[in-house]
Amino acid sequence: MSGGGEQMTDELKIGGRDFQSRLLLGTGKLFSDALIPEIVTSSGAQIITVALRRIDFESETENILRHIPRDIQLMPNTSGARNADEAVRIARIARAAGCGNLIKIEVIADNKYLMPDGYETVRATEILAKEGFIVLPYVSPDLMVAKRLVDAGAAAVMPLGAPIGSNRGLKTKELIRILIDEIDLPIIVDAGLGKPSHACEAMEMGADACLVNTAIAGARDPVAMAGAFGKAVQAGREAYLAGPGTESLVAAASSPLTGFLHENSTGAGRSG
Amino acid sequence: MSGGGEQMTDELKIGGRDFQSRLLLGTGKLFSDALIPEIVTSSGAQIITVALRRIDFESETENILRHIPRDIQLMPNTSGARNADEAVRIARIARAAGCGNLIKIEVIADNKYLMPDGYETVRATEILAKEGFIVLPYVSPDLMVAKRLVDAGAAAVMPLGAPIGSNRGLKTKELIRILIDEIDLPIIVDAGLGKPSHACEAMEMGADACLVNTAIAGARDPVAMAGAFGKAVQAGREAYLAGPGTESLVAAASSPLTGFLHENSTGAGRSG
Amino acid sequence: MSGGGEQMTDELKIGGRDFQSRLLLGTGKLFSDALIPEIVTSSGAQIITVALRRIDFESETENILRHIPRDIQLMPNTSGARNADEAVRIARIARAAGCGNLIKIEVIADNKYLMPDGYETVRATEILAKEGFIVLPYVSPDLMVAKRLVDAGAAAVMPLGAPIGSNRGLKTKELIRILIDEIDLPIIVDAGLGKPSHACEAMEMGADACLVNTAIAGARDPVAMAGAFGKAVQAGREAYLAGPGTESLVAAASSPLTGFLHENSTGAGRSG
Amino acid sequence: MSGGGEQMTDELKIGGRDFQSRLLLGTGKLFSDALIPEIVTSSGAQIITVALRRIDFESETENILRHIPRDIQLMPNTSGARNADEAVRIARIARAAGCGNLIKIEVIADNKYLMPDGYETVRATEILAKEGFIVLPYVSPDLMVAKRLVDAGAAAVMPLGAPIGSNRGLKTKELIRILIDEIDLPIIVDAGLGKPSHACEAMEMGADACLVNTAIAGARDPVAMAGAFGKAVQAGREAYLAGPGTESLVAAASSPLTGFLHENSTGAGRSG
Amino acid sequence: MPVHLIVNGKAAQVTEPIRLSEFLAMRGLDPDSVVVEYNLAIIPKEDLGKTILKENDRLEILRFVGGG
Amino acid sequence: MPVHLIVNGKAAQVTEPIRLSEFLAMRGLDPDSVVVEYNLAIIPKEDLGKTILKENDRLEILRFVGGG
Amino acid sequence: MPVHLIVNGKAAQVTEPIRLSEFLAMRGLDPDSVVVEYNLAIIPKEDLGKTILKENDRLEILRFVGGG
């Protein structure tokens, strides 16, 4: 939904803050949280999600926050919430814990495909936006839900590309395209992006940012994969701003159409 | 085709020379050849194709070579050739003109889709390889043609992703995948790549490089688009080396599967 | 969602009635309503949608109902409704007009992409199901909306494949697949199917039926196209029941792998 | 490649004979050859491929020909051949054995992907066409190879949709589309079609026929699957002749655009 | 005395209180092919002759058309 | 006299009314790395020493973890 | 005196020069269901009884099988 303009000033604006990077990182499923600083560096990400969970008294686990560089914007999610009230409760705790007022709403009651509940998400967004949160709701790419999120005061809309953690790619392209066209908020594709080319494609279509977790955490080399996603998101954004050419069903010579040595040639093809 | 290894030493080897960049540029259809230095810089490309044409005495045109930076490897193509003999003749002229011994073979007798002629291309490759050329043949992604090119002494195989100049993307993925798997030469996807995500995807599959022309020359801002392709090719390469995770049909939570506040929760989902 | 079993008894059950055909027809945009009987015959359809509109006193138009064969099940839609209340009002008028109690709920407030409003659709379904209607709601393929429709008493769920009238095909495959897997009601793909192969694919995935309008009405020969859709839907259904084989990345010979004349051959390939 | 015309006379012409059915059957990998008559009946196929193999003296196997109904046109293939000469030898034996002069050329030297060798196939076609065979060569979808097959006297061109037996579908659509557009012989898509929707799509694009083996033989119920393919091929052919409507990126209402009850409505959408 | 009506959202009038069935006939409409909503209530075909139009009545006269 | 609590959804008890900060210390938890909800109210770090646990108090002791 | 043959690529022998039709019968093969190539020439069914096997003859005995 963003316009074009000078690349110098092409920043992602979320809740009044400007971000140079358009790749948001999830931190789940990493084999070690100690990788986070390197992943942040290689990817260039400036916004990072974390989740809130009950302490497990039986197993000693570290606080993830100590691995997250100071200048990074935290975005706690409300994972674990099955309805609006639980999401609201988690959001409040996260803010009280000093994580700031950015919150990713995630309300899921389906255990197999982890599909978000649009209705409850709208409700939670409404309540939290009124309380001053910067609300980024994770939803199915449904235009009418997205319109209600605009009315509810969301700061962005985060449609899924495919089920969470599936790595299947931009399978909902058709519907995300509509959100990009119709919704006057940043559109951040979240969930399902499995490879840098998927994120690149989302950005080329005009998405404002991508959130990636599983594809990075599940790679053999997460730091390198994070770097690849960072570049791909940038590439897609730059391509969007550079105004791609059109597709054609037949060929169009890239070398001149006069023949090389043929008199009166109307052109023997040549490539590109 | 390529192995993995340290990124430090991840270079594309063509004819005994090492290249850091895996994006090759075509120079056709630019609205001004004066853009070339900027495009080279933004893309990071190190190999550039040019064509050879008869002088048109009626119109004053400049020599493209003066716009191509010194340290760039030229790769003349044989566009205009309709059979092996013409391709051989063009290659010899290009080398005699001081362009070095890298040559892109392009033999096309079809004017609508500009599809290359595999049989004549094999013949030309055989002759030119024997004469000491570093031969990069442009072909349809046909395994048996590629095997013959190996025998003929080609330095790489350059299968098309879609018809030249069509911007349609990696439409021949299924067949290129087979070349990558079976052919022990660099595979450079040439023709049809219309967006950075297409090039990124080719690299993720294990292609060794991409050649792009129309998608850059036809963009509103060719310099920015060249930069986007440069990043996308790098992203795809890094992703290939980083070892992507696997796809799954169902979801896989990226936040922990213990519920947030639910006793005995087997997991309310959460995203990424 | 349906099981398998003998084809003899493979019927689509909607609201207590059994249908042999799994293709539902829309009647909009036909250049003459007089084509309907032929279209019904060629397609084999047994359920047909109609809309309700104000009389236009300026132009003489016929009553479409006189063109619809007696034994066909009418399914009025609530097109024109922008919210649940309007949908309910239209449904009641349609029933009062003697069209029976089958109703397709369609609530749309978006004029560009005609995307349905899931929230209002659930509300209308709830009200009408209580009043004894057999309710078939047209929705975006959102799992949580579909679950609410089950609770609201819907007789089927009708997710869109692509925007209405776009002929773009089964673009929401990823999400429809989830509905088929998780929702214990007939899933009828409605909107966007542009070619018989799209409908065939939906059925192969396990959809219970397809509703087609624009692709037939917009064909050069609507009667022939209706026949094609009828066969394609049946083909897809039969394939689903016949249990397709699995995909493989490499080849698997369909002729025997012993060579023809090669001693000790481990197999020269052969096709299929 | 075919024109349109009256469906009454829409026949596939191969070697001077007219066929009503546009589905050709392969007979490999069936768990029992005794299924053939039922498969022929359910599919409506009129042309059937068989292979020629050395007798295995150790195991008693039946002659497949006794299962093939009298009125079916046999099309032996040259599977097992690794070059043109072997293909020619097999073709001659098959004809001498009384199987008629229809022959499917299949020359394969690659054991993993079973990709055909276009060069050797052209050679074999040339020789056999001169000897009076009706030659149907199985090839990669390469335009220049197809043009040479036309010159060599082929009766049809049979491009692969994906590797043999892979069930992956119409993966080479982009290249087959070009053959359909440019080659003035019947185009029969052979190999790789895994589901009826794949065959349907090939026919909608204008392919003249499809050859299917693995997808039927590997189904849980091959007889039912053969029926499904028969219908899908017919559906695709009829759709091609019926002239499909065009795709659009936005929606196009299928119910009238006057609102239901809204004064001055410019249209609240409605579906189809 | 004229009777003012809202018919399909637009102002209309008849010169005297007439029956709904008469109104339809005046407009050339076959009662079998239309659906009539009279002040938000649907009027069964057999009752069209029993209903007499009066000042400020709201009529919706509808018909089934093609739709998807 | 023992104090009965519900901690993270499970029954727990302490032998006498102690401060929240003491309870965390007993469990080996660094107050800087956890979030404590006490009877549905979030307790700021600086107040952990002011709150004294009493019978039937409900505690949620939470921590930030990786999530997407 | 034994006659040495190559049958389907493998060495074989018969004890005396016999007709091709007799050879097939010995192997239990119905002439109607096989194709016989004899020293690279295809032998029509009606000629199987006319051909007498001799030293170093090469036979290919083939059959139609399922294929795609």
Added chain:
Amino acid sequence: MPVHLIVNGKAAQVTEPIRLSEFLAMRGLDPDSVVVEYNLAIIPKEDLGKTILKENDRLEILRFVGGG
């Protein structure tokens, strides 16, 4: 006496036998930016002054242009 040539596939002529380098100069071409094929042999830049055009010579004067 005029000399007839075929230059880039078209008939051309010069009034007398001149050097290739002179021919290029007459046409306004910089020898550094063109490639010259003379009767199917490529002429190195340094030899352009040594070659004298004669009746029926075939010249191809080429240049590098953008290509993909």
